[in-house]
Amino acid sequence: MAVELAAARMRGERNQVFDENPVSSPIGGSVLRTDAIEKVTGRARYAEDVTMPGLLHASVLRSPHPHVALVVAHSPEQAQAGAEAIVARYKPLPHTFDLTEALEDGAFSIYGRGNVLADFQVSHGDLEATLAASDVVIETGYRTAYLEHAALEREAALGYVDEEERVMVVAGTHEPHWAQGYIADVLALEPSCVRVVVPPTGGSFGGKQDPWPLLATGLMVHLTRRPVRLAYSRQESFDASPKRHPYQVNYEIGATREGQLTGVRVRIDANTGGYDAHGQYIADFAVTASGGPYQWQAVDAYAQVVHTNGPKSGQFRGFGTAQSAFALECTLDELCQALGTDPLEFRLRNALQQSANSFLGYPVAESLGYTEVLEAIWPRYAALQESVKAFNARAKADGQLARAGLGLAGMWYRFGKSGSLRVEAHAELAKDGHFVVYCSAPDYGQGANTAMSQLAAEALGVSRKHVELVNADTTLTPDSGIQGASRSTYFVGGAVRQAAQNLKLQILATAAELLHRHPSDLALVDGRVVCRGDPVSPKRPGPWISLAAVGHEFDRMGKARRVVGFFDLSPVFPKETRPEYVPLFVTGAHLAEVVVDLRTGEVQVARVVAAHDVGRAVNPTDAKGQIEGAVLMGLGAALMEEYLPGASTGFGDYYLPTAKSMPQIEVMLVEVPGQYGPLGVKGLAEAAMLPVTPAIVNAVSRAIGARIRELPATPERVLRQVRESAGPQAGKSRRQRVDE
């Protein structure tokens, strides 16, 4: 759309306005990102863009066994030559990449204990009895692949000794304060002797949570006392960065013949590879996502995260939930087919209501808009069903070897899950009367900078250009907890808002004294405090005072210009009764319309309709952008992305969706306000990925009349299913018991 808009303007069509109804409030409109102008003019300085006098370059020699060598040299070419000159002798040790092998009795153990890193279980109700009493029970097995984040910016870090003799590391990371702590540990320094700053970062999707590049850079700076740059090659990024956990998921799900869900048994095996890159937390999320926003009578769910010698698996957008959601929503689609039930009606019938016991055995804590989401998507569902039917009728009549399919999938996603329930931010009145906000919500492309500025500006009552944001610098900003799990807007935004409100109160109190008015008579506008209702004009100015003058009064009184704000959910969830992860969930549902070429197995995704409960759309353009981004990533996982250890080394052998892969995308932002988040917002960024892959796979499966059970659904796999479903083995892919 940007290209079309520019083309129109370049043709001289001067009346092209992007937003016909620009919203004056900083919230809810389509507000320009704070950093976009720097990025479109090439001025944004990512870690690899910064050069310093005396900069050294680092190169890493890696092996599949423990220990690496770091080479530091005056130029990247010298560093590379240094790494190549090292001769390492390797002694092969027993190993396996296969999860099943790693779990066998007598399997060699990678860490001197069993190979299960972590597991998690949820069970309640009498599942055996429930399933035995069900009219239909189906059993399915689904498998997903390793995925590569493939952010466009390769991992890069710049390190140097700063003017306070601190070891300083500038790099993309999700939690600069944690990185600061790790570096301090490794170097045996006080944390205050280490500083981590997050620069403009070219995408992460979870991959840049790995602290390794920052640790290596900190080490090299500490030892050489010189500036050092470490930048992974693209192949290194493929080889060494963490991957998405591949899952094997097995379900048994029961229902009544009317379409009421009864019980579920699910077993998940996740391959976490050779190192724990946050894999220990995955089991809980795998299980939680495997139940979805549905009412269940009985549950027995278990996941184990298993070490093998494969690539380390770690954080990846969705954090272990997308794989489970894929398997669940495809299994539910199979169940609907077994019951002869419409999949949307089925989900409405079984949708979880907030007060009821969830899959986890207790109610959720935040409003749950699943019914609203499903109702919102209904008209498009009905219309697309018709058009898919019409397409297939025409195709059959014309003898065309293509089939269309429409797939539906829902999801729930527990957001804000990791980190403290109490988050801190600061707001400050600067000398010239503008505002400075301090928080730690690293922005690696998901819009955290813009969201924080907007929330602060709205709370203060000023325009965004009067708000300066200092973000993600361990020396300058408080630790606002980890950014990830879609918690920034909810938690950090809440703290920013509170800090801004606290500062506003202080300003109005002081201005009230100076103007001899009551604080409730005053309002904060750009640059000044004015009386409400008084005309502010040069001819008849009402009493007012500049913010700069208020600031001077603060100094005279010894009042702090910088105040603290907290967003604190801990009173709402007292420690004694709080589950390990507070049950704040968002929901969504997607439709995917696909066309399958029956000769080649190629799938074209023509359209995706994405409906999400966002609580409140702080920045609708950004929300839509996040959802569109997630749709394309989910499409990649569905149809083309498969990281093969050792074989996938770059974009030439790992296939990413491109501009030509893009479907028409319709986004519906459903606002069911949250109870706790600032202005009712909820988290979004990761959740949007979850329904895409199952919606597409359901569509493909329906189009070809056979189930795809393994990701990605490459043309080869689709073609194999097309051929098998035509043969004598058709109909045997799913075990099913149906009581007459």
Place this chain on the structure above:
Amino acid sequence: MCEMGISFTLNGQSVTVHADPVSNLLDVLRDELGLTGTKRGCDYEGECGACTVLLDGQPVRSCLTPVAKVAGRRVLTIEGLGCPDDLHPLQRAFVETGAVQCGYCTPGMILAAKALLDREPHPTREQIAEALEGNLCRCYRLHPGPDGSRVGRCTHAG
């Protein structure tokens, strides 16, 4: 290493760099000339498009372009397209439509789009997708589809 003086027009100005003629234009732009707006996304294999610049108006992979090849010719990088006070329509449109997320693919993407619009002022969606297919983007914000978005306000409290 053999170095030569290579003169060309860069963003409208004459420049001469002293470089090994087979060194690639991407590294020369970033390291010799300090223009870091052009990005490296892959291993000098021309696979991602983040290094795209315009050579005599045509999009090229600067990571695969020996600097000798630009002698006497015109090179345009993102820095030469416009600045914050004077944005090119493409830069402005990218900002306004929210097409900039992490921003790493953006310089290459904008220049590839410029090359398209300079030769085809009325591009179809298919032509746009074709022109931008070689610019990988992982945030996936730029889409040629219609903006059929709606915001539905529900009054349910929860």
